[in-house]
Amino acid sequence: MEIRSTIAGSLPKPSWLAEPETLWAKWSLDGPALADAKRDATRIALFEQDRAGITCVTDGEQSRQHFVHGFLTHIEGVDFSKMARRGIRADRYEADVPTITGPVRRVGPAHLDEATFARRHTKRRLKVTLPGPMTIVDTVFDAHYKDRRELAMAFAALIREEIQALESVGVYMVQLDEPALNAYLDEAEHWGMEAIDAAIRDVFCRTAVHVCYGYGIKANIEWKQSLGPSWDQYERLLPLLSKTNVDELSIEFAGSHVPAGVLAMTGRKDVAIGVIDVATDRVETPDEVVATINSARAYLPDERIVASTNCGMAPMRRDIAYAKLQSLGAGVALANS
Numbered sequence: 001m002e003i004r005s006t007i008a009g010s011l012p013k014p015s016w017l018a019e020p021e022t023l024w025a026k027w028s029l030d031g032p033a034l035a036d037a038k039r040d041a042t043r044i045a046l047f048e049q050d051r052a053g054i055t056c057v058t059d060g061e062q063s064r065q066h067f068v069h070g071f072l073t074h075i076e077g078v079d080f081s082k083m084a085r086r087g088i089r090a091d092r093y094e095a096d097v098p099t100i101t102g103p104v105r106r107v108g109p110a111h112l113d114e115a116t117f118a119r120r121h122t123k124r125r126l127k128v129t130l131p132g133p134m135t136i137v138d139t140v141f142d143a144h145y146k147d148r149r150e151l152a153m154a155f156a157a158l159i160r161e162e163i164q165a166l167e168s169v170g171v172y173m174v175q176l177d178e179p180a181l182n183a184y185l186d187e188a189e190h191w192g193m194e195a196i197d198a199a200i201r202d203v204f205c206r207t208a209v210h211v212c213y214g215y216g217i218k219a220n221i222e223w224k225q226s227l228g229p230s231w232d233q234y235e236r237l238l239p240l241l242s243k244t245n246v247d248e249l250s251i252e253f254a255g256s257h258v259p260a261g262v263l264a265m266t267g268r269k270d271v272a273i274g275v276i277d278v279a280t281d282r283v284e285t286p287d288e289v290v291a292t293i294n295s296a297r298a299y300l301p302d303e304r305i306v307a308s309t310n311c312g313m314a315p316m317r318r319d320i321a322y323a324k325l326q327s328l329g330a331g332v333a334l335a336n337s
């Protein structure tokens with residue numbers, strides 16, 4: 001079987017949709033014009049992935065302001081009028097986050113409309129990303145549950161309802177984004193895996209968990225520099241994740257200090273390996289993509305390798321992100337030739 005390809009999830013938004021090169025960017029439009037612009041931006045994201053030959057595509061997260069808060073705006077008990085400033089990802093950086101003021105309940109689907117639209121506009125396999133339970137817990141201010149595990153399990157049930165809605169419209173894969181796992185290794189072990197398995201219990205679409213070292217923003221780049229020459233977080237996490245019920249593990253790999261040997265710790269899972277670095281504006285050549293794939297081939301058979309980006313490309317320059325996307329596709333085609 002050939003090596004497949006995907007992207008971690010997000011692509012930069014056009015400047016006519018949102019302020020470029022920033023996280024939590026403000027929308028440039030509102031009302032029906034905004035809804036229309038989101039759909040047009042989704043068309044472009046799908047078209048460019050198709051042009052690059054990506055096996056399993058996403059909508060580029062063109063309809064969400066942020067990968068966590070997009071989901072939370074559809075949850076009762078999450079109050080966006082009470083924003084709190086807190087350190088997130090083990091105080092790596094500060095963010096304004098909404099407050100949990102009561103029991104959380106899903107008032108309706110969060111991403112069903114955009115998934116349905118994307119499903120109609122590509123013939124390729126469609127992946128939808130959702131924030132994972134621990135990452136949600138780490139991106140809110142909890143004034144109600146006062147217990148991170150309990151809050152995570154409450155959100156896991158809501159994520160599961162959302163996955164069931166998404167799979168009913170033909171979504172091939174749902175990926176839980178869990179960058180927080182890398183910041184809280186003990187909690188990952190104590191309840192992180194339990195929450196992931198609860199979120200995907202009895203769903204029939206394919207499932208993935210994405211764990212990375214974060215977007216290529218300044219706070220993350222500085223954090224990475226503090227981690228030393230060999231990053232050992234995956235050595236703890238991958239054996240744990242390999243025992244969960246997810247089908248695919250998505251990890252950062254390109255241009256990082258992740259030792260290739262961790263790929264041997266992934267059990268029988270498919271592994272989406274970052275072959276595109278999102279923390280640098282230098283565009284990888286297809287040959288460099290092949291070289292990264294080949295270093296993974298020392299540990300994994302082709303049928304378990306999915307070539308991907310290290311993380312979402314939302315905060316990148318648009319021309320660079322799309323050039324990297326084309327290199328990803330060209331590199332995978334070369335590796336399969």
Ligand code: ZN
Nearest residue numbers: 212214311312
């Ligand atoms: Zn990521």
